[in-house]
Amino acid sequence: MEYTEKTLKTEDIYNGNIIKVQKQTVSLPNGKEATRDIVLHPGASVVIPINEKGELYLVKQFRKPLDITTLELPAGKLDSAEEDPKICAERELMEETGLRAGKIEHLISIHTTPGFCNEVIHMYTATELTQGEACADEDEFLDVEKIHVSELVDMILSHKITDAKTIIGILMAEKIIKGNK
Ligand SMILES: [Mg+2]
Helix, strand or coil, X not given: CCCCCEEEEEEEEEECCCCEEEEEEEECCCCCEEXXXXXXXXXXXXXXXXXXXCEEEEEEEEECCCCEEEEECCEEECCCCCCCHHHHHXXXXXXXXXXXXXXXXXXXXXXXXXXXXXXXXXXXXXEEEEECCCCCCCCCCEEEEEEEHHHHHHHHHCCCCCCHHHHHHHHHHHHHHHXXX
């Protein structure tokens, strides 16, 4: 079966600092037309910093779209579509937690919301950690927390952690840490 939708018309709706919004008119496999609301995002990197005790480093920060404080793995968007996601991962780890990783490795990449957004998040594990100075962006206010992976899994199950990339990262970390035993 042919699933492809062909773009017939693109309307730019909004051009923001982080995202662009388009309305696309497409032709469907059955020949009919439909419109798609699409959010364009430059992509991001997320880091799972794991120490030798099986603890992960997370950041606590206020998230305006939800109007709540969340606990998330360190992450940030790529400076441009061309930026190497590994460089972005190293930078965000250092800026948000002050940690430097002796080893930083790509694990998986995830599409957060394929229904309306092209955002891809590249996930890295960071090990052989050493502590330095954090230097978050001017408009970023956050605290770093170090929590054991098994406690983090409980925090997912008790709805204390709801951020999707963080949930995936914690479950991947649990698998990695268990596998190393
Ligand atoms: Mg961030």
